[in-house]
Amino acid sequence: MARPTPELIESLRRTARKLQHGSPYQWGHMGGCNCGNLAQELTKLTRDDIHRYAMQRYGDWNEQVEDYCPTSQLPIDLIINEMLNAGLTIEDLKHLEKLDDRDVLNRIPLSQRFLKHNVRNDVVLYMNVWADMLEEQLLKRIKLPVLDVVEMA
Template identity: 45%
Template sequence: MARANRELIDKLREAAAKIESGADYCWGHVGHCNCGHLAQCITPLTSSEIYQRAYSQALEEWSEYAQDYCPSSGAPMDMIMDAMFAIGLELKDIHQLEYLSNQQVLNALPGGFRYLRKGQRSDAALYMRTWAALMEVELYEKQKHLSAYAPALT
């Protein structure tokens, strides 16, 4: 799963808030889907700019962009993927976010495990918020662990 860090946590929550507040949301549109909203929060690009870059590569889904990703290609979508990876995401996170399928996130949902529906605005936001909360716990645990060893380091 993604490398837990404050910036990624904040961007996931920002994307969830945009989706919940009524921003254009359409699972089949590369700029308005789960990954599209997160990409808008991570990069300075609008949904239209993301769509234009995606259209130039003639692929249809973020999972295809992740599968085709080549860091040295200079392809328009690869540059967006570079920004997403720089913030801590991994290739598998792209597919899992698009399909709301990470088992750790699903296990941590309020009310317990259940499958979420791709293309459902409320499910996408819930998934992102739950994922952010999981990473926040991970950061807290790391900090607590480091604090336990801090006196020995001085």
């Protein structure tokens, strides 16, 4: 599961918000799909740049991350590397593209849980629930110091 960081959580929420408000979404487009939209947010590349870089190698996001090589210097591997550096894992990217991470899905009410990987509103829901889950994990790790109460005379 992703390493919860404020930056990753905010990127997930910004991506979901942009999709909810009409940002281009096209599941068959490497820069406009689930991973592609998050990649835009994390890398600041355009959807067309991401798509063009991905087309230098074969396959969809699942195949791209399966063939990821951190030393290849292929543009798509540089994009994936940047996403991994943001706290994501290869498995997270596979799950995001299919909207099928069990931990995320289990937090969604059963009546809404059967998400379609290529439906904008389902992607928005998944990203928001995932961001909430990561935020809870992050907050559990924060330990505030116990302050000594000094009596005032």
